Amino acid sequence: xxxxxxFSVEYHRFLRPxxxxxxxxxxxxxxxETLHALYKNMVFTRLYDERAIALQRTGQIGTFASSLxxxxxxxxxxxxxxxxxxxxxxxxxxxxxxFRRFRVRDLLLYWGGDERGxxxxxxxxxxxxxxxxxxxxxxxxxxxxxxxxxxQPRVVxxxxxxxxxxxxxxxxxxxxxxxWNLPLVFVINNNxxxxxxxxxxxxxxxxxxxxxxxxxxxxxxxxxxxxxxxxHHVAExxxxxxxxxxxxxIEAISYRLCHHTTADDATxxxxxxxxEAHRKLDPVPxxxxxxxxxxxxxxxxxxxxxxxxxxxxxxxxxxxxxxxxPKPESMFDWLYAELPQELHQQRQSLxxxxxxxx
Amino acid sequence: xTDITLVEAVNLALMHEMEHDPEMVxxxxxxxxxxxxxxxxxxxxxxxxxxxxxxxxxxxNMIAGTAVGMAVQGLHPVAEIQxxxxxxxxxxxxxxxxxxxRNRTRGRLSCPMVLRAPYGGGIHAPEHHSESTEAMxxxxxxxxxxxxxxxxxxxxxxxxxxRDPDPVVFLEPKRVYRLMKQAVEDNGExxxxxxxFVLRPGSDITLVSWGAMLHETQQAxxxxxxxxxxxxxxxxxxIKPIDMQTxxxxxxxxxxxxxxxxxARTCSVSAEIAARLAEEGLMSLFAPIRRVTGFDTVMxxxxxxxxxxxxxxxxxxxxxxTMEFA
Numbered sequence: 001x002x003x004x005x006x007f008s009v010e011y012h013r014f015l016r017p018x019x020x021x022x023x024x025x026x027x028x029x030x031x032x033e034t035l036h037a038l039y040k041n042m043v044f045t046r047l048y049d050e051r052a053i054a055l056q057r058t059g060q061i062g063t064f065a066s067s068l069x070x071x072x073x074x075x076x077x078x079x080x081x082x083x084x085x086x087x088x089x090x091x092x093x094x095x096x097x098x099f100r101r102f103r104v105r106d107l108l109l110y111w112g113g114d115e116r117g118x119x120x121x122x123x124x125x126x127x128x129x130x131x132x133x134x135x136x137x138x139x140x141x142x143x144x145x146x147x148x149x150x151x152q153p154r155v156v157x158x159x160x161x162x163x164x165x166x167x168x169x170x171x172x173x174x175x176x177x178x179x180w181n182l183p184l185v186f187v188i189n190n191n192x193x194x195x196x197x198x199x200x201x202x203x204x205x206x207x208x209x210x211x212x213x214x215x216x217x218x219x220x221x222x223x224x225x226x227x228x229x230x231x232h233h234v235a236e237x238x239x240x241x242x243x244x245x246x247x248x249x250i251e252a253i254s255y256r257l258c259h260h261t262t263a264d265d266a267t268x269x270x271x272x273x274x275x276e277a278h279r280k281l282d283p284v285p286x287x288x289x290x291x292x293x294x295x296x297x298x299x300x301x302x303x304x305x306x307x308x309x310x311x312x313x314x315x316x317x318x319x320x321x322x323x324x325x326p327k328p329e330s331m332f333d334w335l336y337a338e339l340p341q342e343l344h345q346q347r348q349s350l351x352x353x354x355x356x357x358x
Numbered sequence: 359x360t361d362i363t364l365v366e367a368v369n370l371a372l373m374h375e376m377e378h379d380p381e382m383v384x385x386x387x388x389x390x391x392x393x394x395x396x397x398x399x400x401x402x403x404x405x406x407x408x409x410x411x412x413x414x415x416x417x418x419n420m421i422a423g424t425a426v427g428m429a430v431q432g433l434h435p436v437a438e439i440q441x442x443x444x445x446x447x448x449x450x451x452x453x454x455x456x457x458x459x460r461n462r463t464r465g466r467l468s469c470p471m472v473l474r475a476p477y478g479g480g481i482h483a484p485e486h487h488s489e490s491t492e493a494m495x496x497x498x499x500x501x502x503x504x505x506x507x508x509x510x511x512x513x514x515x516x517x518x519x520x521r522d523p524d525p526v527v528f529l530e531p532k533r534v535y536r537l538m539k540q541a542v543e544d545n546g547e548x549x550x551x552x553x554x555f556v557l558r559p560g561s562d563i564t565l566v567s568w569g570a571m572l573h574e575t576q577q578a579x580x581x582x583x584x585x586x587x588x589x590x591x592x593x594x595x596x597i598k599p600i601d602m603q604t605x606x607x608x609x610x611x612x613x614x615x616x617x618x619x620x621x622a623r624t625c626s627v628s629a630e631i632a633a634r635l636a637e638e639g640l641m642s643l644f645a646p647i648r649r650v651t652g653f654d655t656v657m658x659x660x661x662x663x664x665x666x667x668x669x670x671x672x673x674x675x676x677x678x679x680t681m682e683f684a
Contacts, residue, residue, distance in 0.1 A: 119464035125431065128463055132454050138420045139455065142427020142435070149383070149409065149433065168447075172420035179415055334461040335500050337468065337523035340552050342599035 007213045009206075012233055013223035017281045019289025026232045032296050038079055038227045039291065042071035042284050044309045045095035048104055049258075051313050052111065056262040060321065061112040067094045069225070069257030072283035073159075073189050075099065076230025076252075080238055081157055086147075088127040088140040088158040092189060096159065100126055104316035105323070114326055115334070134164040137173035137186070144182035144247075155183045155241045157234070163194025165208045174215040177247035184247040185237045186212075189224065191256035196269040212249035224252025225283040228290075255281060328354050361539035367509035368398045368474075368530060371516040372436065374546050376406050379434055382520065385412040386421055386438030386474075395440055396476055396535055422448035422473060426456050429471035434520055442477035442529065443486035449494065456525040457500030472519045476532035478570050478620055480667055482660040489657045490569075490621035495527045496598040496630070502526045502551060503598040507572040509540040511595060514549030521548060531570035538573075552596050554604040560590035563677055564608040566631060567618040568594040571668065575618045578673035587681055597627050605631065606639045613644035613684075616676045620667060623651040645683035648676045 014029065016022050021029070028034045049068055055061045067074060070092065078099020081087065087100055097107065101122045110117025110129060118128035127143075130136035140158035147154045164170055165188055177184045188208050192199045205211060212219025222229045230252055237248035255278040259266045266275075291297035332339055332347040339347065362370065376382050384399055390413035393400030403411040414421050418439055425437040439445045452473065460468040479488035495503045504519050504526055506512035512530065519526035549555075557572065558579055567575040572593055579589040590608050594600065609615045615635060617628040628649045635647055650668045658666050 115462050115464055118462055119466050121466060123466065125467075127430070128459075128467070132450070135423065135450060135454055138423025138451070139427035139430065141420070142424035142429070143431050144427070145424065146428050146431030146433050168417075169419060169423065172415070172417040173423070175415055175417070176420055176424060330464075331461075334464050336460070340599040342552070342602065 007210065009209045009219060009221055011221040012229050013226050014228040014232070015223075015226045015286055015290055017225070017286060019286045019293065021290070026228065028231060029228050034079065034231070035287065035291055035296060038075045038231060039287050039297070040305060040309070041075040041078060041095050041099055042227065042287065043305055044313070045071045045074060045098060046284060047306070047309045048098070048313055049094060051317060052108065053262060055108065055317070056111075061108055063261050063263045064111045065091050065261045066258035067092050069278065069282060070189055070191055070254045071095050072227040072230050072287070073187065073224050073252045073254060076227050077157060077159065077187055077234050079231050080235035081155075085155045085157060085238065086125045086127070086143055088136050088143065088156060089129055090133070090136065090160050090164065091129045091131055092161065093159045102126075104313055105319040108317065108320040109323065112320065115330070116326060134160055134167040134169040136160075137164070137170050138176070140184055140186075141173050141176045141180070141182055144177065144184040145180060147183055148180075153242055155185060155238045157185045157187060157238065159187050159189065161194060162188060162190040162192065162199050162202055162208060163197065164188070165211060166202050171211070171215070174212055174217060174247070174249060178216040181244075181246040183241040183244075185234065185241055186247070186249045187234060188249065188251045189254055190251050191254045193256050193260070193266075193270070195260040195264060207251060209249060209251035217247045217249060219249040219251065221251045221253060224254035225281050225286060227283055227287050257282070359541050359543050361541050362509055363536045363539055364506065364509045364512045364530070365396055365398050365535040367512040367542050368516055369400060370542060370544055371513045371520075372399060372402060373405070374544055375517060375520050376402060376410065378546065379520070381432060382434040382436065383410045383412060383428065384436045384438065385414050385425065387414060387416055387440050389413060389438050394438060396532060398474070398530070399438065417447075418444050419447035419450060422451035422456070425471045425473065426451050426459070426469055429456070429469040429525070430459060430467050434470055436472040436474060436520060439473060439475040441487050442475045442491060443489050445473075445475050448473065452495065452501060452525065452527065453498050457498050460524065461500060468523060469525045470523050472526045472528050474528045474530065476535070477529045478531045478533050479657060479663045480533035480570065482663070485659050488660070488663060490619070490652065492529055492597055493621060493626045496627055498598075500524070501598065502596060503529065504551060504596050505529045505531065505569040506595070507531065507534070507569055507593050508538065509542050511549060511555065511593070513542045514547060515551070515595060517546065518548035518551045522551060529569070533570040534573055552599055552601055554601045555593040555595055556590065556604070556608070557593050558589065558591040560588040560612065562588045562612055563614040563616065563680060564590045564592060564605065564612045565616050565618060565673070565677070566592045566594055566605055568597055568627075569620065571618050571620050574668070574670045575673055577670045578677065581670065581674055582677055587677060589677065594627070600627075600631065600634070602631075602634050602638065605635070609635060609639050610642045613642055614680050615643070616648045616650060616673065616680055618650045618668060618673055620652050622654045623649065624654050626651065645680045648680050650676045
């Protein structure tokens with residue numbers, strides 16, 4: 001027998017769940033500014049999540065997808081990207097979006113059932129939230145091609161979940177990314193659950209990262225609850241792609257401490273014991289403890305941060321609540337660059353109906 | 359100016375636009391060295407290189423999704439799906455993303471892409487190579503569906519589709535790819551979208567069709583002229599959105615209408631036109647609207663496809679019945 005190929009998958013972590021360092025730390029672990037930025041984003045995201053859930057429970061937004069317990073992924077990805085890079089998110093990357101130019105008011109508008117939430121011109125080329133699973137992965141390849149075609153020093157970062165790696169779209173996208181050597185980084189938030197289906201039922205593949213190897217591109221696993229590992233390895237993959245080094249798949253192992261969305265009840269399919277065990281892996285106290293041990297964070301800084309985040313979020317919530325309702329005819333006005341003649345009549349009939357209801 | 363076929367006109371339009379629009383790229387299976395299985399992209403690779411003429415891996419969903427991503431970034435991708443029978447994995451991208459990008463970002467992003475595919479029966483192709491499922495795309499808000507029926511319209515409509523700021527599904531009737539030749543001037547002039555073309559003026563009855571079936575429809579009109587029936591023939595050309603104004607105006611004059619399509623009958627484009635005529639043109643009708651269509655069966659394999667396709671005789675028959683009614 002001749003062995004034609006062998007493979008292995010690296011697993012990386014810098015911070016243990018208790019916040020103690022493990023092995024040699026990357027330079028960013030000594031950079032207070034970066035650590036503070038990561039920590040602030042995680043805390044802000046968690047407070048935003050809490051507030052959004054309260055808004056949903058009181059009927060002020062629709063279904064909402066929390067990222068509780070997975071904040072290190074959003075923070076690490078968001079911080080690792082350069083402003084000119086392009087994010088192509090699914091729907092659970094709250095922290096990453098907040099690190100970009102998405103505002104809380106944009107996200108609340110979106111989850112509040114309003115297309116204007118993805119319309120903010122400051123968002124530049126960043127993609128809107130993608131609800132269908134993994135359909136954005138092939139689009140990410142197209143965007144990355146455009147960047148490469150124009151010889152721009154930009155990188156596309158596409159985020160998806162563990163369930164998303166079961167779809168043909170993902171395989172097709174990583175296959176093309178490899179074949180065309182695209183400036184594209186896929187980050188998988190492996191939070192162990194796709195609604196009620198556990199990771200063990202998604203695939204027999206031992207890691208999700210190794211799926212990349214079949215596409216001829218590197219796939220690594222990292223501790224997705226270690227913000228330093230996420231920030232370091234995502235940045236490394238991004239800069240490699242920027243330099244023409246091609247795509248990478250990063251499987252960030254985390255855990256969904258929340259329900260799938262506010263419309264879900266996770267107690268139907270997973271045990272309290274499992275949930276409790278994973279609470280110990282929470283990324284937020286992990287980074288806090290690390291910073292405290294190095295005298296990079298104080299109780300006073302913590303209370304100021306929480307106060308400031310809450311104040312900013314409240315301001316944004318108020319902005320959302322004060323927003324004028326969308327005009328009914330807007331459902332026609334952005335359908336095409338110019339409304340086809342055929343649709344004028346339908347638009348007009350809506351306007352007539354609305355005015356007769358006044 | 360030389361006489362060229364419909365598929366050569368497609369090639370000419372692609373060639374012209376590639377030359378004038380540096381943001382345009384073409385992608386698909388076998389479109390490079392091979393020039394496409396129908397040779398629609400022949401010569402593009404040699405002229406524009408493999409940075410703009412992209413042979414893709416074999417995955418239709420990915421071809422469409424990649425085109426969406428390219429288009430959102432402002433490129434003008436023209437993606438080829440080899441046969442319409444293999445286009446269905448790409449529908450997800452058209453329904454869920456291409457058609458919605460402008461709307462769901464309130465114009466921040468848009469998707470100026472073209473998805474080309476040969477469609478229709480009548481060339482004795484293998485199973486899954488002969489369907490006419492244009493209605494599936496016509497049902498999607500936010501896209502256009504365009505079908506040329508001659509070399510001149512293939513050239514002008516494809517240029518218009520590529521230049522359109524919104525996604526266009528461009529379906530090419532492969533049965534007439536090489537059936538006729540026309541003089542097509544490579545002047546870069548697009549034809550209007552969202553507009554029917556009146557191919558033959560007439561006063562007794564309006565025949566509406568698109569794509570390959572216009573060939574039989576025009577033959578029927580000639581035959582009927584010999585019987586003293588003066589049929590107007592309309593090429594729908596853009597089947598989404600439908601230019602009802604032209605059809606209503608015509609039926610307003612003739613009072614009769616027969617719609618001819620190769621596709622299956624139920625929930626088809628002909629059903630939409632008939633419904634719209636009933637809603638908006640009923641008082642000008644002398645006789646019930648008739649439809650000559652494929653059957654609501656699976657498109658048969660080629661030994662039976664001749665029985666499936668609505669030929670000239672069925673069109674003539676339907677017109678005679680309509681004329682006899684009133």
